[in-house]
Amino acid sequence: MSPVNLLPTELAPSNKAVKLAEFLKKFSITGLVVLIVAIVGLGVLFYTNSLEIKNLTAQETRLKNSISSLEVTEKSLYLLSDRIDKAGGLLADNSIQKDIGALDTIISSSPGNLVISDADISTKKCEISLVAANSAALSQFLAGILSSERYSHVLLKTLSFNPNYGYMFSIQYSAN
Amino acid sequence: MALMLSKSRIVPTKYNFMTTPVISAIGLIIVALIVGQIGYGKISEQNSQIKSLKSDITKLTTKESVLQKVEENVENQVDSVTMALPDSNPAIIVVSQLRGLAGEWMMLLDNITVSGESKDKQMNAATVNFDVDGDLTMMLSFMTRLETLSPIVKIQTLKISTSDEIARATASVRSYWSEYPTKLPAISEPVNELTEKQIGLMNQILQLKIPQFYTITPSSPVERADPFNL
Numbered sequence: 001m002s003p004v005n006l007l008p009t010e011l012a013p014s015n016k017a018v019k020l021a022e023f024l025k026k027f028s029i030t031g032l033v034v035l036i037v038a039i040v041g042l043g044v045l046f047y048t049n050s051l052e053i054k055n056l057t058a059q060e061t062r063l064k065n066s067i068s069s070l071e072v073t074e075k076s077l078y079l080l081s082d083r084i085d086k087a088g089g090l091l092a093d094n095s096i097q098k099d100i101g102a103l104d105t106i107i108s109s110s111p112g113n114l115v116i117s118d119a120d121i122s123t124k125k126c127e128i129s130l131v132a133a134n135s136a137a138l139s140q141f142l143a144g145i146l147s148s149e150r151y152s153h154v155l156l157k158t159l160s161f162n163p164n165y166g167y168m169f170s171i172q173y174s175a176n
Numbered sequence: 177m178a179l180m181l182s183k184s185r186i187v188p189t190k191y192n193f194m195t196t197p198v199i200s201a202i203g204l205i206i207v208a209l210i211v212g213q214i215g216y217g218k219i220s221e222q223n224s225q226i227k228s229l230k231s232d233i234t235k236l237t238t239k240e241s242v243l244q245k246v247e248e249n250v251e252n253q254v255d256s257v258t259m260a261l262p263d264s265n266p267a268i269i270v271v272s273q274l275r276g277l278a279g280e281w282m283m284l285l286d287n288i289t290v291s292g293e294s295k296d297k298q299m300n301a302a303t304v305n306f307d308v309d310g311d312l313t314m315m316l317s318f319m320t321r322l323e324t325l326s327p328i329v330k331i332q333t334l335k336i337s338t339s340d341e342i343a344r345a346t347a348s349v350r351s352y353w354s355e356y357p358t359k360l361p362a363i364s365e366p367v368n369e370l371t372e373k374q375i376g377l378m379n380q381i382l383q384l385k386i387p388q389f390y391t392i393t394p395s396s397p398v399e400r401a402d403p404f405n406l
Contacts, residue, residue: 013190024197031204035211042215049222056229063236067363070243074367075360076254077246080378081370082357083254086299087261087328088377090352095330097323104316116312116343119336 096121098150099175103128106144113137117168129158129170138167150175232364239367246369253378259326260381263356265293266327267302269387270351273325274306276387281318283310287346299354303332305347312336312343319347326384327351 067074099121107114113133120127132138145154151173159169187195262269267290278285291303308315315336322331332348361367370378 013193017191017194021194021197024194024201028197028200028204031201031208035204035208038208038215039211042211042219045219046215046222049219049226053222053225053229056226056233060229060233060236063233063240064363066240067236067243070240070247071360073243073247073250076250077243077367077370078360079356080250080254080257081368081374083257083261083354084370084374084377084381086354087257087381088374090261090299090328090330091377091380093330095323095332096334097320097331100316100319100331100334104313104320107316108313111313115338116336117338119334121334121336123332 096123096126099126102144102148102150106141109144110137110140114141118170125172125174127157127170127172129168131165132167132169134166138169142171145171145173235364235366242367242369253382256326256382256384256386257378258356259386260328260384261299262327262353264353265300265302266351266353267304269327270304270325270329270349273327273329273385273387274304274322274349277318277321277325277385278308281310281314281321283308283315283318299352301350301352303348303350304329306349308345308347309342311341312338315343315345319345322347322349324383324385326381326386327353328381328384 103116103119103121103126107116114137115131116128117131118129130141132141142156145151152175154173155171157170157172159167161167271288271290274288275285285306285308287305287307289305291305294301294303308318310318319331319334322329329349329351332350334345334347336343336345338344
């Protein structure tokens with residue numbers, strides 16, 4: 001026996017409304033399942049992340065403790081770096097040591113023939129009076145000064161000859 | 177009765193069957209939005225925390241390995257380097273070093289004076305003036321070796337006069353010091369190994385002649401002999 005609809009036609013819902021209700025029911029059920037799965041997924045992700053954070057925090061604490069135990073080394077390295085940087089500026093500083101070294105080399109290469117009578121060496125200029133026993137010692141000194149390429153201004157201030165001593169001269173030069 | 181009337185006005189009786197599906201769908205969407213927002217916020221927070229921790233751990237691991245690597249050498253080298261540039265006025269040590277070097281080169285050192293402190297190259301500096309007598313060649317060699325001494329000294333002026341084969345020089349050298357750093361960087365800050373340039377400079381500093389200090393060890397008291405009961 002086929003069902004009989006006793007409702008008046010004006011009270012029956014439209015087909016579209018029935019379909020929409022069906023769709024909403026399916027949507028709600030599917031959505032609920034998806035939501036539950038998503039919540040479980042989020043829970044798992046949250047748990048694994050929490051574990052990872054715990055492990056990483058423990059690792060970080062261990063490293064910090066290890067570094068704290070190396071604090072003396074860290075201090076020393078920091079101090080070393082600080083000292084080297086500051087001392088580096090001093091070591092690179094162009095002092096008059098090079099001028100003295102150049103003079104030492106020239107004087108040592110002609111022992112007895114070249115004597116300094118007066119010298120005034122400062123960071124700005126060198127002013128030296130010498131006595132050269134012969135012209136060879138004089139030219140050797142001048143050649144030594146000129147070949148060093150350190151001095152941009154070389155001025156021969158006086159030059160005289162005394163038969164008893166040799167060549168007496170004074171020279172002034174300054175570095176580049 | 178009034179409620180029923182108002183309900184009947186909002187949802188006609190023939191559509192009453194739709195109330196539950198619509199409310200369920202809206203409720204689901206609202207719950208999904210709330211869960212999504214809270215979940216996303218928490219997971220994002222955790223992810224950024226993990227990222228930050230990993231970055232810190234990388235820095236700390238590098239720092240730990242650098243410190244372990246340099247541990248042995250640094251502590252040996254730091255003494256020599258801090259002697260070259262100490263944290264307090266090294267004038268007395270410089271004078272001692274000058275005397276020692278003068279003795280080695282058979283020079284006579286006198287009229288030693290130490291002038292006041294000044295600032296030079298962002299460091300504190302003190303000037304040591306002295307006279308020295310001796311053979312000219314030896315004197316020049318002595319002077320060239322002054323800058324091989326530790327603490328670091330720089331010759332400022334040198335005046336030499338010679339008479340009767342004896343040279344007399346008046347020299348002025350400057351010694352330097354600088355306060356030690358007072359703060360270490362934070363533990364999470366990276367620490368850098370010495371650069372090639374710094375290693376080169378350090379080797380130069382390590383070649384400087386450091387002063388010899390002697391420690392006199394105290395002797396234990398001895399029993400005094402009784403002079404009346406020998």
